[in-house]
Amino acid sequence: MRRMLALAATSGLLAGTLFSSATVLAQGADQDLVKRGEYLVTAGDCVACHTGPEGKKFAGNYALNTPIGKIMTPNLTPDKETGLGNWSEEEFYRAFHDGIGKDGSYLYPAFPFAWYTKVTRDDVKAIYAYLQSLEPVKNPRKASEIPFPFSIRTALVTWRTAFFTAGEFKPDPNASAEVNRGGYLVEGLGHCGMCHNENKIVGNSGLAGKLGGGVIDGWYAPNITPDDHQGIGSWTDEQVATYLKTGAAPGNKPGVAAGPMRQTIEESLSKLTDADIKAMVAYLRTQKAKETYKVKDLQAFDQPNAPGASVYLSYCSSCHKPDGRGVEGAIPALAGNTSVQSAGPQTVINVVLGGLAAQNGYASMPAVGQGMTDQQIAAVTDYVRNSWGNKAPVISDKGVVSDARANIQTMLAGNAACSAVGNANLARAIEATGTAEQLKSLKQEEFVPRLNAILPKLKAEAAGASDDDIVNGLTATFCRVAKDTNFYADAPWHAVIGSFGNVAYSQLKSPEKQASTQVPAGPAPSRN
Numbered sequence: 001m002r003r004m005l006a007l008a009a010t011s012g013l014l015a016g017t018l019f020s021s022a023t024v025l026a027q028g029a030d031q032d033l034v035k036r037g038e039y040l041v042t043a044g045d046c047v048a049c050h051t052g053p054e055g056k057k058f059a060g061n062y063a064l065n066t067p068i069g070k071i072m073t074p075n076l077t078p079d080k081e082t083g084l085g086n087w088s089e090e091e092f093y094r095a096f097h098d099g100i101g102k103d104g105s106y107l108y109p110a111f112p113f114a115w116y117t118k119v120t121r122d123d124v125k126a127i128y129a130y131l132q133s134l135e136p137v138k139n140p141r142k143a144s145e146i147p148f149p150f151s152i153r154t155a156l157v158t159w160r161t162a163f164f165t166a167g168e169f170k171p172d173p174n175a176s177a178e179v180n181r182g183g184y185l186v187e188g189l190g191h192c193g194m195c196h197n198e199n200k201i202v203g204n205s206g207l208a209g210k211l212g213g214g215v216i217d218g219w220y221a222p223n224i225t226p227d228d229h230q231g232i233g234s235w236t237d238e239q240v241a242t243y244l245k246t247g248a249a250p251g252n253k254p255g256v257a258a259g260p261m262r263q264t265i266e267e268s269l270s271k272l273t274d275a276d277i278k279a280m281v282a283y284l285r286t287q288k289a290k291e292t293y294k295v296k297d298l299q300a301f302d303q304p305n306a307p308g309a310s311v312y313l314s315y316c317s318s319c320h321k322p323d324g325r326g327v328e329g330a331i332p333a334l335a336g337n338t339s340v341q342s343a344g345p346q347t348v349i350n351v352v353l354g355g356l357a358a359q360n361g362y363a364s365m366p367a368v369g370q371g372m373t374d375q376q377i378a379a380v381t382d383y384v385r386n387s388w389g390n391k392a393p394v395i396s397d398k399g400v401v402s403d404a405r406a407n408i409q410t411m412l413a414g415n416a417a418c419s420a421v422g423n424a425n426l427a428r429a430i431e432a433t434g435t436a437e438q439l440k441s442l443k444q445e446e447f448v449p450r451l452n453a454i455l456p457k458l459k460a461e462a463a464g465a466s467d468d469d470i471v472n473g474l475t476a477t478f479c480r481v482a483k484d485t486n487f488y489a490d491a492p493w494h495a496v497i498g499s500f501g502n503v504a505y506s507q508l509k510s511p512e513k514q515a516s517t518q519v520p521a522g523p524a525p526s527r528n
Contacts, residue, residue: 037130182283308383366498
């Protein structure tokens with residue numbers, strides 16, 4: 001090395017060559033660091049909380065509804081005025097590891113630093129490098145709505161003293177490298193307990209009902225401990241791993257992911273390596289099985305005479321079948337579904353009210369609850385959670401349905417904006433084939449022949465688009481061209497769009513069948 005430096009000093013050309021090589025190597029190292037940081041940010045699903053309604057990724061202003069009020073998330077782009085542009089790496093590490101902001105104030109635990117503190121300094125450095133590589137977005141942070149006394153940040157010292165201890169993840173010397181890697185992800189960047197712990201306000205402490213399930217943002221995050229009935233104890237490793245990757249699993253055991261979990265899978269877990277997913281499963285297997293309710297303490301549920309039986313037969317049985325087994329590969333089973341049997345009924349209620357988009361080859365589910373009373377929804381929720389061998393607590397808080405109705409906003413429910421066509425190739429194909437124009441002013445009896453004419457051309461034009469993409473893209477397009485017209489004024493919109501989505505799925509899968517699996521989503525949409 002000394003000889004090289006001496007030669008460089010006597011030769012301007014050689015010095016320039018050495019300098020250029022060193023620069024390239026440094027840039028390569030920086031790019032590797034940024035790339036690793038991107039993976040780690042994905043593992044932490046940072047985009048979910050730091051992307052507001054305007055859709056500017058990582059620019060913040062997403063409203064977190066917490067027990068202490070509404071907290072607006074900050075801008076993570078390197079904008080110098082409104083983002084992290086003037087943050088040093090050390091200041092970023094202190095926020096990530098210790099929960100202390102640039103100005104020295106305590107951060108609210110809505111930011112999961114109680115989990116992120118377990119992330120190594122090298123990984124935090126990579127995360128910082130990636131965020132600093134983003135395009136700056138000027139987006140001033142909106143004011144949070146936190147009432148007194150929670151608005152006084154110094155009061156957070158009580159919470160920190162009781163529940164927060166800073167410190168990186170410590171591998172278990174008696175566990176395998178795979179289990180320790182899974183623990184690092186689950187307990188750190190994955191911050192799984194943020195949703196799946198029973199008590200959210202106490203962070204990741206032992207008092208939090210660790211991974212035993214709990215309510216988050218109006219949804220129920222289920223028990224993910226190895227309990228046989230309420231958790232993942234009866235799932236195979238393949239089922240758990242496939243569910244984390246795709247939102248569904250072989251055997252229909254967990255049904256399909258909905259709500260925040262579906263978003264987490266789409267934005268984060270589906271993008272992790274198979275090795276990391278397997279490691280997370282291996283770690284979850286080592287956790288203590290936890291019962292969130294005792295089966296012996298459940299209220300007696302007389303299935304044949306249950307109030308929800310008639311509701312189920314009217315609204316649900318044509319797809320999910322009278323025995324709750326669904327249709328393999330098309331309609332998820334309810335019988336034996338561990339998600340259905342969670343301690344809380346919120347997820348079932350939200351799906352009934354808001355419907356589900358097509359995913360993992362399963363048909364979309366209409367928002368049938370929009371045509372039901374709160375009492376009917378409560379009754380049918382109790383019915384499916386306690387029939388065909390299912391066992392779960394019956395609803396005790398009758399206000400849970402009305403609360404969900406007030407908060408659920410989806411395209412299928414008819415109370416939210418029409419979704420965008422998520423697949424770019426499909427969006428171009430819809431434009432190129434004039435599909436939107438062909439979906440205008442259709443009578444219900446025209447759904448089948450019109451879709452049969454559209455689908456072959458659309459599939460040919462949108463090479464690579466999945467069946468899920470096509471069903472959801474067509475439904476979103478139909479929503480855009482039909483929702484705000486008077487053409488369907490004589491029928492509930494949730495029934496119209498639910499019927500359309502179901503016909504689209506049926507004709508895509510079996511064009512020769514005249515939509516035999518249509519869901520009775522309420523009064524039939526018609527136009528004379």
